Amino acid sequence: MDRLFEAWRGKDLEGILYECRELLEDTNFPTVARWRESGGKVVGHFQVYFPEEIAHAAGMLPFKVRGAPIEAMQADSRFGSYLCSILKTSLELALSGRVQLDMFVTHPICDAARNLAAVWGRNFSYPCQILYLPQNANSPAAVTYLRNEYARLQRSLEGIAGRLVSDDDLHASLDVYNWNRTLLRQLYDIKRETPWLVSADEAYVLVAIGGLIRITAARAHLKSQGICVGFFIQLGYLDEQLSDILATRELLETALCQIVARPNKKQDKMRLVFEGGFCEQPPLDLIRAIARSCYVVDDDLLIGMRWILDDVELEGDPLFNLAHAYLEKSSYSPVQHDLRKPKEQMLIDRITNARAEAAIITAAKMCEPGLEEQVAYLHALDRAGIPYFISEFEEKMTTFDHMEIQLQTFVENLLFS
Numbered sequence: 001m002d003r004l005f006e007a008w009r010g011k012d013l014e015g016i017l018y019e020c021r022e023l024l025e026d027t028n029f030p031t032v033a034r035w036r037e038s039g040g041k042v043v044g045h046f047q048v049y050f051p052e053e054i055a056h057a058a059g060m061l062p063f064k065v066r067g068a069p070i071e072a073m074q075a076d077s078r079f080g081s082y083l084c085s086i087l088k089t090s091l092e093l094a095l096s097g098r099v100q101l102d103m104f105v106t107h108p109i110c111d112a113a114r115n116l117a118a119v120w121g122r123n124f125s126y127p128c129q130i131l132y133l134p135q136n137a138n139s140p141a142a143v144t145y146l147r148n149e150y151a152r153l154q155r156s157l158e159g160i161a162g163r164l165v166s167d168d169d170l171h172a173s174l175d176v177y178n179w180n181r182t183l184l185r186q187l188y189d190i191k192r193e194t195p196w197l198v199s200a201d202e203a204y205v206l207v208a209i210g211g212l213i214r215i216t217a218a219r220a221h222l223k224s225q226g227i228c229v230g231f232f233i234q235l236g237y238l239d240e241q242l243s244d245i246l247a248t249r250e251l252l253e254t255a256l257c258q259i260v261a262r263p264n265k266k267q268d269k270m271r272l273v274f275e276g277g278f279c280e281q282p283p284l285d286l287i288r289a290i291a292r293s294c295y296v297v298d299d300d301l302l303i304g305m306r307w308i309l310d311d312v313e314l315e316g317d318p319l320f321n322l323a324h325a326y327l328e329k330s331s332y333s334p335v336q337h338d339l340r341k342p343k344e345q346m347l348i349d350r351i352t353n354a355r356a357e358a359a360i361i362t363a364a365k366m367c368e369p370g371l372e373e374q375v376a377y378l379h380a381l382d383r384a385g386i387p388y389f390i391s392e393f394e395e396k397m398t399t400f401d402h403m404e405i406q407l408q409t410f411v412e413n414l415l416f417s
Helices: 013-024 030-037 052-057 085-095 116-121 142-161 167-193 200-211 219-225 229-235 240-246 251-260 284-293 318-328 343-353 368-384 401-415
Strands: 042-046 061-065 103-106 128-130 270-275 294-299 358-364 388-393
Touching (some): 013 200, 030 042, 030 061, 042 052, 052 318, 061 200, 085 116, 103 142, 116 128, 167 251, 167 294, 200 251, 200 294, 270 343, 270 401, 284 294, 284 401, 343 368, 358 401, 368 388, 388 401
Parallel strands (some): 042 061, 042 103, 103 128, 270 358, 358 388
């Protein structure tokens, strides 16, 4: 990760997680401000998925615009009443001056988000546009179409960055992000296999922090040592002779090494999957409250940052390879319609593969895609005989006692039935 965020360095795991939480919950987004103060350009991108590699290759900071637990004092007047909170608070971040961008990109994931670029553009002079991801993912022309859409985005970013982006730049950024995705997969492997080593809220902050800082690579150094994170996970502890390598590791790599070295003992908790965090994010305290009652062994929280499930090919046309990975090596969500990935079955597979005993099915208030998909999910879970807990959330929630009591009751009924 970039030097925009130094507070975690030299800390033990608890200190690293504390600093990450502090940064994640700071609604003034100091890393974005520092990047701009140093002369860097920032592209803000709305949920769910954005090809950050292209902005990274242009030397820009890709900033994930995911709302915040703030009051939409100014943004309220720009929107209708019955809309999800994330739309209003995202615009509020810009209107209030908490975040300053050089470009904003949204996606047609729902009717409200489709209009967000136009609303944003009426309030700011910098470019605001829509990245049109394929609506028909099953079309033979989908990859070529998306490749050309990425090329259009690249030209826009080049104009803001004041430099051309070469294929070599893109290949280098693809390699960096491939490594980062490898680390995220390792983190989720730990959640599934040994969830007592990392709680749901701890894993969440380690993923979310990537939307606030530039991803960089320590991969070359690791390769030179013949070491990879998978080694540490298989080993289960840290060898003292590797301590010198830890000093050069970046945030996620360092945290993973310390997580697998934890002496935590397995507790008698139920294994659950959390579904419904693909766009608007639940408060961190809500995730923490859930983790007190159960092990969250898989989820769709910030799924856009983990959308691509395998390495993007580095040989050949980088934009085509990135488009191909979006369509052919990807996860699922209510905002992508792909007949090869029926979402109800994908959820059942997620539960089965994580060996979960039940599911938490939730949605953000006023979230049209999430609430619509919730109905189909519940029917599929009923047919499969999988227990589920239904809830809804809003990013500005501050009290969770009632929900926590209900969840504890749900879990206890299953454990002792």
